[in-house]
Amino acid sequence: MGMYNEKVMDHFTNPRNVGTLEDSNAIGTFGSPVCGDMMEISLKIENNVIVDAKFRTFGCGSAIASSSVATEMVKGKTLEEALKLTNQNFVDELGGLPGAKIHCSVLSEQAIKTAIYKYAKENGLDLPGLEGFDPDAEFDHDEE
Amino acid sequence: MKPIYLDYSATTPVKQEVLDAMIPYFTEKFGNPSSLYGIGFASKDAIELARSQVAALIGAEDREIYFTSGGTEADNWAVIGAARSRKNKGNHIITTKIEHHALLHTCKALEKEGFVVTYLDVDDNGIVDPAQVKNAITDQTILISVMFANNEIGTLQPIAEIGAIAKENGILFHSDGVQALGNVDIDVRSAGVDMMSMSAHKIYGPKGIGALYIRKGVVIENILFGGGQENKRRAGTENLTGIVGFGKAAELAGKNLNDHIKQVRDLRNYFLEQIRSRIDDISVNGDLEKRLPGNLNLIFNYVEGEALLLHLDIRGICASTGSACSSASFSPSHVLSAMGLPLEKVYSSLRFTVGDFTTKEDLDLVVASLVEIVSKLRELSPFDKDHRMQSTQVLR
CATH class of the missing domain: 3.90.1150.10 (Aspartate Aminotransferase, domain 1)
Known part of the structure; x- marks a missing residue:
């Protein structure tokens, strides 16, 4: 029944951590040119640890579900740990996504990296896992 | 719930009257329409009744209706059959960017055979400009194909105007009528189409059956080879139950239009x-x-x-x-x-x-x-x- 499993549907219908953190100190947005999806993640980072996270996503069911699960997974992680998270971790946590929908979870990985990248830059941090990362690599920020 | x-x-449910008409042809009236005995003749008669029912819905003559496996086959046959039969006259086809994939992908396949296809733009309202059709015509143009109504946005195209342009220039005109059938009052004569694709499952008939209207006198190549069914133009044992259902659905659509x-x-x-x-x-x-x-x-x-x-x-x-x-x-x-x-x-x-x-x-x-x-x-x-x-x- 349906294209998504129960856990995906749960995160899709009751997404966790929706919105923008008022006291966020790291915001990352990432848009996928492949399917027009866009995710914004706001993080609150204290002493190198992500203590809170919220998201807003324009996208399909798997994009919303993986965004939701990603915000749950980054909480409590150090920046180094968070940078090690890949889209496959979110897919696994969701108990799988249909093959054609795996790419939708990349959005979350990239948005988290973008937020941490900006934070690291502002705070002069040199973090492993950010070497060669370019937040603009796949998205055209022409109005920013 | x-x-x-x-x-x-996308598709419609089969109406009860349509299903009722079909049922006997699965079991007791199952004969092959080509067979030379009673239940074969009965099947043949059922097909001819259905042909007249479909013809009546679009103002065609019975013999201008050829049953196919659906709208996709009708589109494939019309475009490939017309192009191959006229390849000595020219290699240019005009169509639009908003056609169904059954049409667009067929054109792409023909490009590999050396045909050149012009895909016309539509305006912001999703409608093709007949003047653009006219301007696209070259001395190589052998076929124009523009859908009657679009499947995504439902826009009705200026078929009669394009039909007149095609006629003036002696070019064959095909229209994909799958979405328009049963939703628009279609008269193939006043629309000026030489060929039109149809499908039963969009008008409360069964899936897997459609038809191509080919105006009498228009000759296109066959794309299926085998037996002599459908006046030797579309081989394969007829989808008897489907055809009967399509006929009934067409009759109901005409009556209630x-x-x-x-x-x-x-x-x-x-x-x-x-x-x-x-x-x-x-x-x-x-x-x-x-x-x-x-x-x-x-x-x-x-x-x-x-x-x-x-x-x-x-x-x-x-x-x-x-x-x-x-x-x-x-x-x-x-x-x-x-x-x-x-x-x-x-x-x-x-x-x-x-x-x-x-x-x-x-x-x-x-x-x-x-x-x-x-x-x-x-x-x-x-x-x-x-x-x-x-x-x-x-x-x-």
């Missing part, structure tokens, strides 16, 4: 009014006047179509989107893109098509669900009036 079906352009058009148009307009009054920041894709009576294609700004569909599905509501993530191909709707719609609006578009079994109560329930879902998804969206998607990329 009984689903609320608002996807009549005006009532059907008025009923579904009123429902569609009521639906749109309700949505407009209760949800802000929506708009209609495609011309609202020159349009199939049951079609509504809407942009719900800042909300992604598949997410909307999924929430509707949870509530038992069936609609559709041609948007990226709804298919494995990730290609945004070629129709909406051809209209010049920016990408984010293509992704925010949804098609609802109402039909004979839709009720006002159904639509009220759908509107209530939409109000709730759109508001929920907009809360979730990083976009709003002041924050639009930054890539206002137009694919046209």
